[in-house]
Amino acid sequence: MVETAGSAGSGTPKAMRADGRRNRALVLDAAIAAFAEAGLAVPVHEIARRAGVGTGTVSRHFPTKEALFEAIVLERVERLLTQSRELAEKLEPGPAFFEFFSVWVREGALNLGLAQALCGVGYDMEAAALRSGLDFGGALKELLAAAQSAGSVHADIEVGDVKALMAGCLTRSDADEPARERMIRIVCEGMRTSEPRT
């Protein structure tokens, strides 16, 4: 299940009806599952069906399909950004950067919707995130710069390169877990200045 409160946490505007909260949560859960499996392409109709509600109920809680998608994706982005901040504190710059990369790929791989958001397929996640005060690009930029200053990552690599390769590791239909790890390793080794090779 998911948080049961109203959309924006600005006070309690009026107190929601109980079935309202319940259905909202049902829709969110159904949407999370549906988007994870089929990405943005899933019809709203289908989400409503899964949630066991009418399409009107979906529309009322989330005015557009994009709004629903965004609510879900941004929540996940926020969690991952928090995680990345912790990484930056606990680890050396190099490992922090590589771990950040791996975490995002692993998470995105379980979630077609997030992967599409990261790849910018039909939805500009970064812009939406920025609108909500979540600076994905900035976080990546900092970790990359630190890792480069520490000499762990080739100096000529740019943020966009990393994002694209991240997306690359996600754009795979038959991604079983070992395959994903191999791809992560390939890209990380390619970015690394020295080569430990496991």
Place this chain on the structure above:
Amino acid sequence: MVETAGSAGSGTPKAMRADGRRNRALVLDAAIAAFAEAGLAVPVHEIARRAGVGTGTVSRHFPTKEALFEAIVLERVERLLTQSRELAEKLEPGPAFFEFFSVWVREGALNLGLAQALCGVGYDMEAAALRSGLDFGGALKELLAAAQSAGSVHADIEVGDVKALMAGCLTRSDADEPARERMIRIVCEGMRTSEPRT
């Protein structure tokens, strides 16, 4: 411009009218440009408009949008496969493999349609190619196996990994040429057993 003949080169079934050939070529050219820019998402109407013909003319020459897309993509795939066969003869296994990878990425980067075909976005290029006797997967597999036998590429890497990473280097909206080369280098270095670093 493009080849002006009828679809399958099996003899001359009936002799096409001159305007027929001309319009067919116009449609192909327009479609090549449109698919390269916008990928499969481009509406057939738009292709017709660009070609300066009616939508009916497009439909008549190519019964479905997919058929048109396929005609274009497979022609390019064929050329690239020929090129890859030449690489396999002229170069050592390792360099041949890396060059193959680079060539496909460079080519695909100029062509959103081809990139989508490679990534399997809404169209299974490999299956279509196989139907036409073009074995993309097989060619890649051979080059990879040879490079691995020669010890140039990590032994645990699989064909699917390479395809996915190839796709990854293509899934980038803001791909200027140096960025593309950086990504190619990153991935190739990551796959390579020893690390020359330029």
Place this chain on the structure above:
DNA sequence: AAATATACGGGATGGCCGTCCCGTTTGTCG
């Protein structure tokens, strides 16, 4: 328990797009 606002469902609406059709035009051959 009655009153009222809130939420529900799912059909109606409108837009987009691929494909097909048919009245009209035009190239080709005798």
Place this chain on the structure above:
DNA sequence: CGACAAACGGGACGGCCATCCCGTATATTT
């Protein structure tokens, strides 16, 4: 030059889908 088939154009059709609307059902309040 005349006749005929080939090709054209673009409107019609049908399917898909997001969004909106409104009569009905129900939670909440007094």
